Amino acid sequence: MLQEIMPFVSKHPILSLAWIALLVAVIVITFNSRFSKVKEVSRGEATRLINKEDAVVVDTRSRDDFHKGHLANAINLTASEIKSGNLGDLEKHKAQPIIVACANGTASREPAENLNKSGFDNVVMLKEGIAGWSGENLPLVRGK
Numbered sequence: 001m002l003q004e005i006m007p008f009v010s011k012h013p014i015l016s017l018a019w020i021a022l023l024v025a026v027i028v029i030t031f032n033s034r035f036s037k038v039k040e041v042s043r044g045e046a047t048r049l050i051n052k053e054d055a056v057v058v059d060t061r062s063r064d065d066f067h068k069g070h071l072a073n074a075i076n077l078t079a080s081e082i083k084s085g086n087l088g089d090l091e092k093h094k095a096q097p098i099i100v101a102c103a104n105g106t107a108s109r110e111p112a113e114n115l116n117k118s119g120f121d122n123v124v125m126l127k128e129g130i131a132g133w134s135g136e137n138l139p140l141v142r143g144k
Contacts, residue, residue: 038100038112041124043133046099049124055097058082058090060111061130069140071101071133079111085118097122105129 009016041049049055050071057074059066066076075090090098098120100112108125116123126133134140 032109036109036113037116038109038123038125040105040127041099042127043136043138046124046126046133047138049097049099053097055099056090056093057099057101057126058111058115059130060100060102060108065103065130067143069134069142070130072139072141074101074141077111079107079114082111082114082118087115087118090115094120097124099124099126101126101133102129104131 046055046057050057057071059070059074059076060079060082061070061076062078063076066074070076075088077087077090081087098112098115100108100115100123102108102111105126105128108129112123112125128135130140
């Protein structure tokens with residue numbers, strides 16, 4: 001097997017480096033998600049948190065995307081606002097569960113972890129984000 005790999009690597013060094021970088025990225029992302037305090041929740045669990053535990057939804061998408069459709073009573077804070085500590089009305093909800101939602105579930109980990117570092121103890125991410133939510137025909141509110 002090694003005899004086959006070495007000629008490939010010598011003929012395709014950029015492709016080989018890209019493959020190694022991709023492998024390292026997958027390992028790092030997997031490691032970070034496994035050991036993160038912030039976990040992913042399904043749409044059903046998110047609904048339960050909203051209805052039974054008065055969870056607050058934080059939508060990290062742009063203002064335009066937020067206005068096109070968001071979960072009811074969601075607060076729109078971009079990832080950069082959360083990172084800079086510009087949390088506005090969210091500060092008064094520290095005791096409640098916080099559900100962080102992005103467009104498709106791939107960009108919510110960093111803002112969720114930043115909220116956790118800011119003293120929000122019960123922070124989760126919405127699996128597959130708003131795309132997954134609307135894909136199951138769950139309700140979205142348009143406008144403000």
